[in-house]
Amino acid sequence: MGRFHVHVDDTSHVHEHDLDHDRHGHKDNTTDVGDHSGYTETGQTRVTILENLLSENDLVADDNGRRLAVSGVCAVNLMSSPGAGKTTLLRKTLEKLGASVRIGVLEGDIATSLDADKLEGAGATAISVVNTSAGFGGECHLDAVMVRSGLERLPLPELDLLIIENVGNLVCPADFRVGEHARAMVFAVTEGEEKPLKYPVMFRAVDVVVVNKVDLLPHLDFDLDAFLSNVTAVNPKAQVIMASARTGEGVDEWCAWLAAQGPPTATLSEV
Amino acid sequence: MHDLSICNAIASTAAKHAEGRPVTQVTVQIGHLRQVVPDALQFSWEVVSSTTDLKDAELVIEQVPAVVECLDCGSRTTLDLPILSCVACEGFNVKLLSGEELLVVSIDLVDA
Numbered sequence: 001m002g003r004f005h006v007h008v009d010d011t012s013h014v015h016e017h018d019l020d021h022d023r024h025g026h027k028d029n030t031t032d033v034g035d036h037s038g039y040t041e042t043g044q045t046r047v048t049i050l051e052n053l054l055s056e057n058d059l060v061a062d063d064n065g066r067r068l069a070v071s072g073v074c075a076v077n078l079m080s081s082p083g084a085g086k087t088t089l090l091r092k093t094l095e096k097l098g099a100s101v102r103i104g105v106l107e108g109d110i111a112t113s114l115d116a117d118k119l120e121g122a123g124a125t126a127i128s129v130v131n132t133s134a135g136f137g138g139e140c141h142l143d144a145v146m147v148r149s150g151l152e153r154l155p156l157p158e159l160d161l162l163i164i165e166n167v168g169n170l171v172c173p174a175d176f177r178v179g180e181h182a183r184a185m186v187f188a189v190t191e192g193e194e195k196p197l198k199y200p201v202m203f204r205a206v207d208v209v210v211v212n213k214v215d216l217l218p219h220l221d222f223d224l225d226a227f228l229s230n231v232t233a234v235n236p237k238a239q240v241i242m243a244s245a246r247t248g249e250g251v252d253e254w255c256a257w258l259a260a261q262g263p264p265t266a267t268l269s270e271v
Numbered sequence: 272m273h274d275l276s277i278c279n280a281i282a283s284t285a286a287k288h289a290e291g292r293p294v295t296q297v298t299v300q301i302g303h304l305r306q307v308v309p310d311a312l313q314f315s316w317e318v319v320s321s322t323t324d325l326k327d328a329e330l331v332i333e334q335v336p337a338v339v340e341c342l343d344c345g346s347r348t349t350l351d352l353p354i355l356s357c358v359a360c361e362g363f364n365v366k367l368l369s370g371e372e373l374l375v376v377s378i379d380l381v382d383a
Contacts (some may be wrong), residue, residue: 012357035319043381043382044295044379044380044382045379045380045382045383046377046378046379046380047289047377047378047379047380048377049284049285049288049375049376049378050374050375050376050377051284051288051374051375051376052373052374052375053277053280053281053284053299053373053374053375054280054285054373055284056280056283057280139276140273140276143274143276171273171306172273175273175276175277175305175373176276179318196351197352197354199306200304200306200353200354201304201305201306201353204304204353204355228273232356232363233352233355233356233363234354234355236355
């Protein structure tokens with residue numbers, strides 16, 4: 001199979017085989033590890049790394065996951081596009097479950113604590129805000145290091161469940177594990193039925209999709225059957241919950257899903 | 272933003288292994304299922320690397336096709352769309368063989 005290449009000068013091409021590499025200055029024989037005889041004239045050495053470029057993030061994520069498990073806390077990474085209804089669903093969740101389950105919330109936001117303010121008094125045991133910005137702009141996702149700093153400010157032994165509200169974004173959060181034991185996404189029917197095919201990484205990354213704002217369906221051209229088959233196409237294992245955080249529909253089913261997640265499994269508890 | 276985050280991760284991985292030695296090339300493998308656009312990654316690399324010791328390093332991106340193997344009929348399918356299904360029997364009972372790579376393959380160092 002040929003290899004697709006992009007050069008800094010914006011030209012790109014596919015190699016049919018590896019023998020023509022030197023013609024355009026690539027030394028791309030990653031298969032002959034340890035043989036540097038071809039490089040003596042160029043004065044260069046190729047060092048094979050083969051390291052997942054998110055491995056540093058994943059190491060911290062594993063550590064976060066262990067810390068949570070040791071305290072008996074199940075962590076759920078809640079993701080969505082901006083405005084899908086994560087915070088409203090979270091508030092309903094706290095109102096419903098807060099009395100029986102000790103819930104911590106880790107709020108990730110590019111800036112402000114507006115989402116955390118909306119959760120005031122709803123029944124959370126503890127709330128920790130992580131702003132991803134340093135001044136203007138900010139990271140579009142939570143990474144494991146940010147979540148680690150958020151965990152420092154939470155009384156983990158006093159919690160049963162931690163809900164990590166990620167930054168609203170359908171692309172980046174899916175790539176960055178933060179130490180969660182399960183992943184959920186909120187999808188609003190106003191977003192359109194084709195979204196699973198446009199954002200497959202996110203839809204593939206989650207265990208459950210909460211289809212929110214279903215009370216708006218009579219006013220929309222949203223094709224629910226097409227959406228559901230698109231979800232199945234990219235993630236056959238995903239559970240789907242129809243809900244409206246506004247009317248309360250489906251919130252019980254969502255809370256039941258949450259309650260069924262914890263505590264973390266024994267393998268995660270093994271330090 | 273996505274590409275900048277990934278480039279930062281590439282740069283820190285490369286820098287860790289370079290241990291201060293000059294790097295002329297960083298080769299990465301990116302799976303098709305990762306929603307990474309090579310042109311955008313290349314542009315981000317120029318931005319990210321320009322402020323570091325890696326400013327003279329070329330980024331070579333090897334794209335890895337998404338390939339699934341059908342657990343029912345055994346066929347292998349290279350995907351054009353992110354739909355994990357078997358072309359031969361149209362089933363969804365498939366195993367992903369490649370396409371999720373986010374790998375720093377190698378770095379080229381100038382000999383001392």
